[in-house]
Amino acid sequence: MEIFYWMVFGGLAAVVATLELSKTSRDRINTSSAFSSFKNNYLVVYSLMMAGDWLQGPYVYYLYSQYGFGKGDIGHLFIAGFGSSMLFGTIVGSLADKQGRKRASITYCITYILSCATKHSPEYKILMVGRVLGGIATSLLFSAFESWLVAEHFKRGFDQQWLSVTFSQAIFLGNGLVAIVSGLFGNVLVDTLALGPVAPFDAAACFLAIGMAIIMSSWTENYGDPSENKDLLTQFKGAAVVIASDEKITLLGAIQSLFEGSMYTFVFLWTPALSPNGEDIPHGFIFATFMLASMLGSSIASRLMARSSPKVESYMQIVFLISAAALLLPVITSFLVVPSGEKGGGISFSGCIQLIGFCTFEACVGIFWPSIMKMRSQYIPEEARSTIMNFFRIPLNIFVCIVLYNVNAYPIVFMFGMCSVFLFVASLLQKRLRFITESQRSRSQEWTAMKETGSEAEPLNI
Numbered sequence: 001m002e003i004f005y006w007m008v009f010g011g012l013a014a015v016v017a018t019l020e021l022s023k024t025s026r027d028r029i030n031t032s033s034a035f036s037s038f039k040n041n042y043l044v045v046y047s048l049m050m051a052g053d054w055l056q057g058p059y060v061y062y063l064y065s066q067y068g069f070g071k072g073d074i075g076h077l078f079i080a081g082f083g084s085s086m087l088f089g090t091i092v093g094s095l096a097d098k099q100g101r102k103r104a105s106i107t108y109c110i111t112y113i114l115s116c117a118t119k120h121s122p123e124y125k126i127l128m129v130g131r132v133l134g135g136i137a138t139s140l141l142f143s144a145f146e147s148w149l150v151a152e153h154f155k156r157g158f159d160q161q162w163l164s165v166t167f168s169q170a171i172f173l174g175n176g177l178v179a180i181v182s183g184l185f186g187n188v189l190v191d192t193l194a195l196g197p198v199a200p201f202d203a204a205a206c207f208l209a210i211g212m213a214i215i216m217s218s219w220t221e222n223y224g225d226p227s228e229n230k231d232l233l234t235q236f237k238g239a240a241v242v243i244a245s246d247e248k249i250t251l252l253g254a255i256q257s258l259f260e261g262s263m264y265t266f267v268f269l270w271t272p273a274l275s276p277n278g279e280d281i282p283h284g285f286i287f288a289t290f291m292l293a294s295m296l297g298s299s300i301a302s303r304l305m306a307r308s309s310p311k312v313e314s315y316m317q318i319v320f321l322i323s324a325a326a327l328l329l330p331v332i333t334s335f336l337v338v339p340s341g342e343k344g345g346g347i348s349f350s351g352c353i354q355l356i357g358f359c360t361f362e363a364c365v366g367i368f369w370p371s372i373m374k375m376r377s378q379y380i381p382e383e384a385r386s387t388i389m390n391f392f393r394i395p396l397n398i399f400v401c402i403v404l405y406n407v408n409a410y411p412i413v414f415m416f417g418m419c420s421v422f423l424f425v426a427s428l429l430q431k432r433l434r435f436i437t438e439s440q441r442s443r444s445q446e447w448t449a450m451k452e453t454g455s456e457a458e459p460l461n462i
Helices: 003-021 033-054 057-066 071-099 101-118 124-141 144-155 162-192 199-218 232-245 247-274 283-305 312-336 349-379 382-405 412-461
Strands: none
Touching: 003 283, 003 349, 033 101, 033 144, 033 162, 033 199, 057 071, 057 162, 057 199, 057 283, 071 101, 071 124, 071 144, 071 232, 071 382, 101 124, 101 144, 101 199, 124 144, 144 162, 144 349, 144 382, 162 199, 162 283, 162 349, 232 247, 232 382, 247 283, 247 312, 247 349, 247 382, 247 412, 283 312, 283 349, 312 349, 312 412
């Protein structure tokens, strides 16, 4: 393995270790022992859920190809997954609000375990059913657990700022450390132990089953709007009215869709971008490096959210601009760096520059997740939290399906340029969101000051 990869990985590891070990009281939020117990329980469950997801990711395409399916058939399977998430996501989100977030979390485990079981069959129809189940599970993973956490957090009377502690640590562990360990564990199962490409899916099912047992034994139920007189259509209409009537929620949904759409597009594009001429690159090691960069981002986010300034609405505008610049690098290098005509070999100079840019983007992803979670906890009303969060995923899934369907129709530099534009637009929308929140905060402070002035003057008038 070229020394360049080790330099990037080692540099990121050193920065992450330095940030974590150098935290002072100013970078930490003082909490209670009861909150720590609650937080640790959630982190264990969330880490197990993410392990079940990360174990599958690197081997889905490989498994399908081992069963003899071509690129077109595999593309249709992936589209089915995102399509089912789009079609059924809002429904399961509404059911989570109405029937309970704990039940929805258990449903996620069962659905994903069944999806893993379908991977034992080489039949295309059964694999398609598995992708549909996986799409439904994905919708629950990114809505039910966060909704349960936020509701339970406030039900137990914990301070709102403490949520940022759970969010940042969940991303640091679940989207960073667990992802790296899962990738290495999957590699051991498939390559070292030679158990075959289905082994990671069986291991994922085991982790999901353990997490489900913890949920069933230690979580209490909470709801959005459990009223019996509201059907699903009424819940949909209510959520749509909330989104349309509150500009902050509308902006938040658009920002989330633009960023996540760019993120999922990046997942499809980074491999051909780094090896355009069939260069031999260590995919697993690069993936681990990306996850380490994500851990760096979540560590930075934990420091930022522990302080009263800057506000999350302020620094996220800068994060989106950095993200846009990072994904613009493939476009820039295509014009400034002469491409190599040689086939195979190691990573090119252009690839090295792009890899650094991609690590920068992954660090921004690490900042994005806990920050967007914090903003969602502040702006989205509790009674329709899961429903609205899955509404946000509809344009995201439409966009990803379109990209998957046309991934070979446009040059890679065009796709990266498009993502860069989307991220720049997200920064503009974030600027608007910041302006609205600061204006409302200013008016609230003025109103409070007027009330206090009035109460002080009142005795003088008697």
